[in-house]
Amino acid sequence: MAYDGSGFHGWAAQEGLRTVEGVLAGVLATLMREPARLTVAGRTDAGVHARGNVVHVDVPRHAFESMPGRSDASPEQALRRRMMALLARASEGPRGSSDVVVSRVSVAPEGFDARFSALGRVYSYRVCDAPERFDPLRRGDVLWLDSRLDLEAMNEAAALLVGEHDFLSFCKPREGATTIRELQALHAQRTDDGIVEIRAQADAFCHSMVRTLVGSLLRVGSGRRPAHWPARRLARARRDGEVVVAPAHPLTLEAVLYPQSARELAERARHTRAVRALPATLSAPGMD
């Protein structure tokens, strides 16, 4: 699923606030005629967007297969269409559109868990560093910088952070939760329209970890810190006054990666649950 995070107080349901989980669960409950409990791959923070987030939900087979208004569509297509119609009504902006999109509905393979089966999450962070190319139509998910970024220095810094490390210096840790993560990729590149796109991929991210990685790379790219500075902070493995958290609005969850086979999906879920099951982590886990 995809959403524009600007109209939401993040993913997680909160009493009295508009959240993606709250809106989706409401729509599903209406259609399935019973409360829906969602499990999501990426519990994004306030203001963060998604193009490829993944949710699973257990629904009663009869409610799914006998949905009213199905006509000749498959139950999956019918559910997607009906959810989209309700989501458009619950959204502001141009008529016929909505700020949450259910891109695809499918019956999950046995053993699938949207959160714990995932092998990796891919985030993008978009920056425009050329004032003559600032595009007001893209200001909702692009950071505007007045000075040119040095991508070579940023990528030198990024390469030193890739691998399995304790990312304590780059996140807001939760009580008792591990901050060891495998950063699988971190790279900045300039796209055709002059936008600098930073891509980060990890097995999972701790709370505010992508924005802190990006904040550090931007310091390097603007020449205010040397290329080895982020790696030095990583090695210290502690929270300090040098944390730089980049703004949330240019951050988008682009994709969630899963194993190919049903057997691997279930195995991966068992493995992830075991690794994260340090005291208190199951009840108050870090951001994925």
Added chain:
Amino acid sequence: MAYDGSGFHGWAAQEGLRTVEGVLAGVLATLMREPARLTVAGRTDAGVHARGNVVHVDVPRHAFESMPGRSDASPEQALRRRMMALLARASEGPRGSSDVVVSRVSVAPEGFDARFSALGRVYSYRVCDAPERFDPLRRGDVLWLDSRLDLEAMNEAAALLVGEHDFLSFCKPREGATTIRELQALHAQRTDDGIVEIRAQADAFCHSMVRTLVGSLLRVGSGRRPAHWPARRLARARRDGEVVVAPAHPLTLEAVLYPQSARELAERARHTRAVRALPATLSAPGMD
């Protein structure tokens, strides 16, 4: 200049309403310390965006060259930066951004007129016809369609409209104004991200002409009308019940085309003024 049209009641200043002209003129008046009278290439309607609109304004040389806060920048750079700072304050959305951008400021060559020197205007109209690719982050300037468009049929229809014609069947005429225009190009293509982009170029467009051309092409693309239908309407040269005006929000003025040399700029301005100077057109001209 560029703007996100969703927060404006169109280009033209209107008492008590937020318009692009009103905001820009206010900012310029503050910086130049006298009222600013703007001439614009494309007087876009409510909800229509721009990436490459062009404005000229006569300013006193001393105010321009002795702007406070100039430091070592050129007067052009200083004016752009100061306008951007004021525009960001007059705008909603992420901090540091704004819904109007002055992309570049330059001293115009002798004889230049932003409106009358123009040889052509280029508009884009963006449509997503694949529900699994609806992107909430782009919903501000993309039309969402539930069924696949036939681009071949659309381009067959478009080719029959190109050329100099009386476009009365495709616009809201203004009293006494000519509706003869040269449609220089009209073409639909699918971009990498699956978006269908319709491009329209003319010497100038009448009021609501691009949206009516697009509305007709969409009828053809969705199979509701045959490819020769728009050309038949064109040949009738009259307003009738078959006018289909597509929504405004996916429309963007992408570029304005000018002659290369100063001599041609002035000549073109003289020529355009003469052609458009039918009774009443100078006081109530059609949309450019």
